[in-house]
Amino acid sequence: MPEYTxxxxxxxxxxxxxxxxxxxxxxxxxxxxxxxxxxxxxDRQDGSLVVxxxxxxxxxxxxxxxxxxxxxxxxxxxxGEAHERANRxxxxxxxxxxxxxxxxxxxxxxxxxVVKDLVTDMESTHWAKIRRVTPxxxxxxxxxxxEYVVPPESMIDVTQSVSCIQCGACVSSCLxxxxxxxxxxxxALAKAYRFVGDPRDAQTxxxxxxxxxxxxxxxxxxxxxxxxxxxxKDVAPMDQIMRLRRIATRDHGITDINNGHRHEAAFTKIIxxxxxxxxxxxxxxxxxxxxxxxxxxxxxxxxxxxxSIPTAVRGxxxxxxxxxxxxxPGVHKKLPGDAxxxxxxxxxxxxxxxxxxxxxxxxxxEIAPEPDEEEAATPEAEVEPxxxxxxxx
Amino acid sequence: MSALKLAYWPGxxxxxxxxxxxxxxxxxxxxxxxxxxxxxxxxxxxxxxxxEHNQELxxxxxxxxxxxxxxxxxxxxxxCSTCQGAQSECQQxxxxxxxxxxxxxxxxxxxxxxxVKDKDGFTNKNFLWVLAEDYGLDELKAxxxxxxxxxxVGPFYGCYVIRPxxxxxxxxxxxxxxxLEQVIxxxxxxxxxxxxxxxxxxxxxxxxxxxxxxxxxxxxLADALDAxxxxxxxxxxxxxxNLDMQQPEAAKLAGRELGLAVLHLPQLVGLxxxxxxxxxGMGKHIASTEWVExxxxxxxxx
Numbered sequence: 001m002p003e004y005t006x007x008x009x010x011x012x013x014x015x016x017x018x019x020x021x022x023x024x025x026x027x028x029x030x031x032x033x034x035x036x037x038x039x040x041x042x043d044r045q046d047g048s049l050v051v052x053x054x055x056x057x058x059x060x061x062x063x064x065x066x067x068x069x070x071x072x073x074x075x076x077x078x079x080g081e082a083h084e085r086a087n088r089x090x091x092x093x094x095x096x097x098x099x100x101x102x103x104x105x106x107x108x109x110x111x112x113x114v115v116k117d118l119v120t121d122m123e124s125t126h127w128a129k130i131r132r133v134t135p136x137x138x139x140x141x142x143x144x145x146x147e148y149v150v151p152p153e154s155m156i157d158v159t160q161s162v163s164c165i166q167c168g169a170c171v172s173s174c175l176x177x178x179x180x181x182x183x184x185x186x187x188a189l190a191k192a193y194r195f196v197g198d199p200r201d202a203q204t205x206x207x208x209x210x211x212x213x214x215x216x217x218x219x220x221x222x223x224x225x226x227x228x229x230x231x232x233k234d235v236a237p238m239d240q241i242m243r244l245r246r247i248a249t250r251d252h253g254i255t256d257i258n259n260g261h262r263h264e265a266a267f268t269k270i271i272x273x274x275x276x277x278x279x280x281x282x283x284x285x286x287x288x289x290x291x292x293x294x295x296x297x298x299x300x301x302x303x304x305x306x307x308s309i310p311t312a313v314r315g316x317x318x319x320x321x322x323x324x325x326x327x328x329p330g331v332h333k334k335l336p337g338d339a340x341x342x343x344x345x346x347x348x349x350x351x352x353x354x355x356x357x358x359x360x361x362x363x364x365x366e367i368a369p370e371p372d373e374e375e376a377a378t379p380e381a382e383v384e385p386x387x388x389x390x391x392x393x
Numbered sequence: 394m395s396a397l398k399l400a401y402w403p404g405x406x407x408x409x410x411x412x413x414x415x416x417x418x419x420x421x422x423x424x425x426x427x428x429x430x431x432x433x434x435x436x437x438x439x440x441x442x443x444x445e446h447n448q449e450l451x452x453x454x455x456x457x458x459x460x461x462x463x464x465x466x467x468x469x470x471x472x473c474s475t476c477q478g479a480q481s482e483c484q485q486x487x488x489x490x491x492x493x494x495x496x497x498x499x500x501x502x503x504x505x506x507x508x509v510k511d512k513d514g515f516t517n518k519n520f521l522w523v524l525a526e527d528y529g530l531d532e533l534k535a536x537x538x539x540x541x542x543x544x545x546v547g548p549f550y551g552c553y554v555i556r557p558x559x560x561x562x563x564x565x566x567x568x569x570x571x572x573l574e575q576v577i578x579x580x581x582x583x584x585x586x587x588x589x590x591x592x593x594x595x596x597x598x599x600x601x602x603x604x605x606x607x608x609x610x611x612x613x614l615a616d617a618l619d620a621x622x623x624x625x626x627x628x629x630x631x632x633x634x635n636l637d638m639q640q641p642e643a644a645k646l647a648g649r650e651l652g653l654a655v656l657h658l659p660q661l662v663g664l665x666x667x668x669x670x671x672x673x674g675m676g677k678h679i680a681s682t683e684w685v686e687x688x689x690x691x692x693x694x695x
Contacts, residue, residue, distance in 0.1 A: 088567070088568070088571065089571065089574075092568050092571045092574075092575060093575075094571060094574045094575065094578065094584065095578060095583075095584065096584065096586070175592050175593040175609065176593075176598070176605055176609075178592075178609075179595065179605045179606075179608040179609045179612065180602065180604070180605040180608070183605070215602060216602075219598065219601040219602065220598060220601070220602050220605055221598070222593045222595055222596075222597045222598050222605070222606070222609070223441050223552070223597045224552040224556065224592075224593035225478075225552050225553070225556035225557045226552075226556065226593075228556065228557040228559075229556050229557050229558050229559075236557075242441075242444065242445050245445045246445055246446065246447075246448070249445070249446065250446065250447065258601045258602065259600050259601050260601050263442070263600050263601060264442055264443075264445050264446050265446070267439075267440070267442040267443065267446075268442070268443050268446045268447075268450070271436060271437045271439070271443065271454070275436045275437065276405040276408070276409075276436065276437050277405035277406070277409060277437050277440075278409075279405075279406070279409045279410050283600070286600045287600070304600065304603075307603065307642075310641070310642070311638060311639060311641075311642060314638070314641065314679050315410065315638065315679070318676065318677050318678065318679060319676065319677045320410060320411070320412070320413075320638070320677045320678075320679070321410065335433075335434055335436065336433055336434060337434065339434040339436075342457070342501075342503060342504040343436050343454070343457070345500060345503050345504070346436075346450070346453045346454055346457055346500045346501070347450065348500075349453065349499060349500035350447055350449040350450035350452075350453045350500065351447060351450065353449055353496070354447050354448075354449055354450075355448070355449045355493070355496065356448045356449070357448070357452075357486045357489070357490060357493050359485065359486065359489055362489070362490060363489075364488075364489040364490075365489060365490050365491060
């Protein structure tokens with residue numbers, strides 16, 4: 001059986017010592033998991049190693065861990081694969097990697113306090129935030145005599161966010177939360193969508209308004225895709241946050257104090273008019289939209305615009321913005337010829353339909369093989385496996 | 394190697410607040426022998442923001458750009474991680490469903506264009522991917538006239554060329570999140586490892602949560618400086634806006650001096666090809682690039 005090296009971040013608070021790294025060698029089939037490796041360490045080498053786990057089958061969500069820097073479930077990460085990933089730098093011939101074997105690095109989840117070794121305290125940055133989004137149904141009127149009845153198809157949409165197993169991997173990976181610990185975060189916002197998208201809930205608008213107005217709400221997400229990579233269940237929390245934004249602005253016309261709606265509306269309108277982005281206009285319109293916004297700007301708009309003046313002045317000085325088209329909002333050129341009219345046509349068509357294709361639900365369509373080719377469909381044409389069967393990516 | 398000819402989408406920011414990117418790409422492509430056919434009728438990718446408003450609109454706008462590129466019969470190249478990410482996301486939906494694709498193409502019919510999912514798939518690659526996969530790092534190495542010896546460079550990818558893993562093409566190209574390191578080495582520079590190389594610059598929330606945004610930029614700049622970097626290099630002009638243009642503001646929030654040069658990928662390549670910093674528009678940066686120049690003039694020419 002192959003031997004692997006696990007480099008584990010240890011922390012034993014009762015010792016009074018700071019955290020440290022410790023390497024362990026384990027013998028394991030490559031198909032087994034990093035969790036199996038950790039349990040082998042605990043059983044055979046060091047009974048003091050603290051690991052949290054239960055089902056070992058990516059169902060309970062207990063073993064959230066960082067493996068080679070990636071937040072994930074230890075039970076869903078094959079040790080052979082983790083070993084390959086650890087060695088990618090040396091395999092790619094990057095200097096400083098010394099060409100030798102690199103250990104598999106195992107750390108506790110980030111963005112939360114460590115209790116001991118690989119066990120984190122999820123209360124403050126996970127559970128408290130989940131409670132923050134009112135994670136229960138608030139229907140209107142008297143409850144029905146028996147269960148609430150809804151057409152099954154109206155619930156398909158929330159199945160993706162329902163798949164969450166509360167492991168905290170997305171919270172651990174969140175780069176916004178790293179900069180702003182108050183950010184409500186990917187897990188809780190995905191949970192919020194679970195109720196916003198539920199046809200039985202009667203507080204949709206109130207939920208959205210609350211999350212849009214919160215400075216640490218839906219507009220605090222930097223769109224970095226980390227949570228999508230971390231999630232072992234394909235919940236794609238960031239996608240759910242973008243849907244919350246879409247529904248808040250488009251369906252409920254919610255204008256927030258964080259410039260979220262104004263920024264999106266200004267951006268969309270500029271491309272409709274100009275085809276490419278007029279950055280000066282975007283900046284101006286994101287803070288103070290239209291004539292009314294400029295005649296009676298809010299305190300936030302004034303602060304935002306004044307705050308961006310030093311940056312603009314520096315830009316003019318270096319030549320970055322030394323032209324009228326860049327400095328004066330609205331002077332930016334349209335696309336050449338009739339191209340802008342065609343962009344306009346694209347807008348008309350798309351605004352009329354507003355279709356949303358969610359590949360988690362729709363899947364990728366199977367493509368029939370070319371008639372003159374014997375080989376089967378190409379790999380990318382394969383149908384997405386069921387969410388529960390999706391392997392570590 | 395046969396000459397490389399590509400349909401070229403420069404994006405908005407490279408012609409807006411980072412004109413030095415567009416300019417340096419042009420001279421570098423010329424010196425490398427890459428012919429770029431600019432898609433001057435193409436539109437903004439939406440940067441993920443238009444998709445927040447209307448997903449179909451973002452998909453159609455990008456289908457239009459792809460269709461214009463397909464009209465040239467060439468593969469497409471971009472010079473912006475954000476364009477890459479927003480466009481790849483739309484392409485995934487367009488390629489996944491023929492009925493949806495047909496619906497989107499309706500909007501393009503007036504212009505007489507159509508996005509076609511051909512057998513090999515439509516190719517749209519960031520300059521970084523083109524360098525590593527199509528041009529070739531050995532070929533690049535052979536073109537180096539002034540190795541970046543002694544220059545300590547921190548890579549900064551930008552989220553959209555490395556995540557999400559399910560969309561970025563790691564099955565076929567497993568080293569896509571290591572290319573910057575490989576390019577830096579091919580140019581003779583020294584890779585600086587620091588915590589922020591694959592993190593977010595914070596730009597997408599600069600107008601929504603300025604503090605979160607600038608804290609991210611400031612942290613990565615400070616980490617790179619502490620790791621001994623002379624400069625950063627990025628394939629994303631939006632990262633450049635937050636790391637360079639906003640650097641003085643990020644420094645205020647971080648409560649420390651920063652002053653770290655941030656180069657666009659074509660600028661770093663251009664320096665190694667022998668161009669002078671002025672020819673690459675490095676004087677247009679907010680954070681001074683003088684330190685980089687001093688390092689290089691001390692280096693032994695090849």
